[in-house]
Amino acid sequence: MNDSEKEYYELYRANHQNLNLFKSELANYIINLENSFLNNFKNIYFPEFDSSFYYNIFDSIKEKGTIDFEDCHFFFDTITHKGNSIFKDSKITFKNCTFKSSWNISPDVNYPNIQLKYENCIFSNTLSVQYIHSYVEFNDCSFANIELKN
DSSP states (O other): OOHHHHHTGGGGOSSOSOHHHHHHHHHHHHHHHHTSSOOEEESOEEOOOOHHHHHHHHHTTTTSSEEEEESOEEOOOOOEEOTTTSOSSOEEEEESOEEOSOEEEOOOTTOTTOEEEEESOEEEEEEEESSOOTTEEEESOEEEEEEEOO
């Protein structure tokens, strides 16, 4: 177990025992990201919460130039990629991530600099894309179901 896993034990658990502890650890993890040059989330299991929790928690880092999620697991389904809601003008990469619930991508024309890249990701449920735009890229991903709108 590395130092980060010791300090943020609940973030790395597949079955969260204490969701309040997870919230606290994630908030502290992000504070540490704000105060460093780091910009990545690795091996974190993101449980289902009300979407406002994730909007608020990611608000402080949404203007970082790049944000990387690697080997992460997402269990929530109510979050939508919109520049003004989650990540403003960032370049976000999801590498080797698993999306257990539905995942929605909805572009926000007010933030044209956002870029989303998915590499070797698994979408176990429906991936819903509102509009096909050049800012979304998928490389070697697997999909259970894709829903394209508009």
